[in-house]
Amino acid sequence: MSHRFRFGVVGESVRTASGLTALARRAEELGYATLTLRDHFVAEPFGDQLAPVPALTAAACATRTLRVGTLVLANDYRHPVMLAKEAATLDHLSGGRFELGVGAGWLREEYLRAGMPFDPAGVRVERLEESLRILKDLLSGGKTTFTGEHYRVDGLEVFPTPVQAPPPLLVGAGSPRMLGIAGRHADIVGILPRALPGGTISEEISERMPDAIARKVALAREPGRDIELSLLVSPAFGPDPQACAERIARRRGWDAGLVPDMPTQFLGPPEHIAGQMAARRDRYGFTYYLVSDRDMEAFAPVVALLA
Template identity: 80%
Template sequence: MSDQRPFRFGVVAESVRTAEELTAVATRAEELGYSTLTLRDHFVAEPFGDQLAPMVALTAAACATRTLRLGTLVLANDHRHPVLLAKEAATLDHLSGGRFELGVGAGWLREEYERAGIPFEAAGTRVDRLEESLRILRSLLAGEKTTLAGDHYRVRDLTVFPSPVQTPPPLLVGAGSPRMLRIAGRHADIAGILPRALPGGTISGEMSERTPETIARKVALVRESGRDIELSMLVSPTFGPDPRGCAARVAVLRGWGASSTDLVMDMPSQFIGPPEHIAEQMAARRERYGFTYLLVPDRDMERFAPVIGLLA
């Protein structure tokens, strides 16, 4: 693929709990050459720990940085009406000088819905609602006067203020199931490839969701639209001089067993070994799958930084 996009790298600031930590992680990520600081969207502590409200916290991060882009990874659509979200996204893009990337998903964590008193409807209903929301968001953030009469939202002759600097800001859709992947292909600028969400309200931990064959199928579903979409993934780097030994530890820690070591070494989301080896893996997997926007948890931000230098 000679026309591949260049790499860019992001940090998921999932361990940030205070203003001081947020500012420190944001400024350090900018210094280290990361493209983007992202925040999750949860209001229960499980499974990622307590999280700051993403849109407010990203505004503070924008004020503490100059070039770092800011993103949500990803907002649960059912937590916000798309008109209000479009106004917040436009305002954040305006205040940051055009550095915001809006990541949205259908919502998946049943316990969160139930504890907040939000109905956790069938996946098909949540995905239907997301697709309508994406149409509204894309139209409003592109500066269009928007009308939509759907099954879930009704908007008439509406525009958004202020105008975003980017028209529209890039839209990321987190997707793991076939229907969601096709929706990302139709509506998103960036597809965040995930393991599939399960009907019970969790994310699949199955090894089969992370194999090369499964990831290749997911990429193909996104590509069905024929649109030029950036492919993104949250990755797990494991550093050490012996890639195979590292892979064996990962296999055991994830509950897959040491016999799965070879499978772990081939997983597109697992990058294992010294920085030079990880950089080679990333280049090879960009060629095979097309992933160019890779994100790491903030706990790995410092250790992963040499890889950015190798791939710049």
């Protein structure tokens, strides 16, 4: 099934209550579908961040139709029972406008500075998969019993019952195992570069090339499941797409000839970018694109053309 295009904003530069509500109202006014927030409590590498769940509650209360979401919560920072309670409450308070994004956690420096053990990737991923099963059961409104290696839940129900029962679940994934888990459990799969064992995200250009993205999409596609595919993108605007590609290549140290075909790169005037997105929907299936709030205004004409 082909999904319709929709677009989201990542509130990366929001630092105040007034800035948050202004951003949410402007995103809604411009036709964006979602406002999302990251989940970090150290300043590097994205700058200081508001805590996502209370901040998104404020954003939902300041708007009427805008959906709000986490991009993404680190599973290790919250027990799934407590997260289900928060997610159900936010979905209830927003009138069914919440999307729950969860990942395995990857930023080693953040774990260490908080005094939390940064377990091997396999352990963190295993824990995430158990958590996803618990979250889906609890947020579906039924009584949940679960016994796993990392979590045990005995006959719990979540209150309040979420309006969406369950809210859409997004999982960000870049490695083969994570992509398989996302394909089995998520409604939305955010395709990412690989998280590295040392606690950073891969900067390799190979992670961003068409063949690599196509392989990741194939790993996330589970027979019988209709997932929405998502990317966080960095558009480069200007009258000449090639000049935009050269500008990006100089900044990133890439070969300018490779940039125009990268699925995460969109270049040129809005009409050209809209055409690129239509072509990449046909090739890969991506329909849900997110941009930084710094790009929100410049990207709005693309939203108007496609949303």
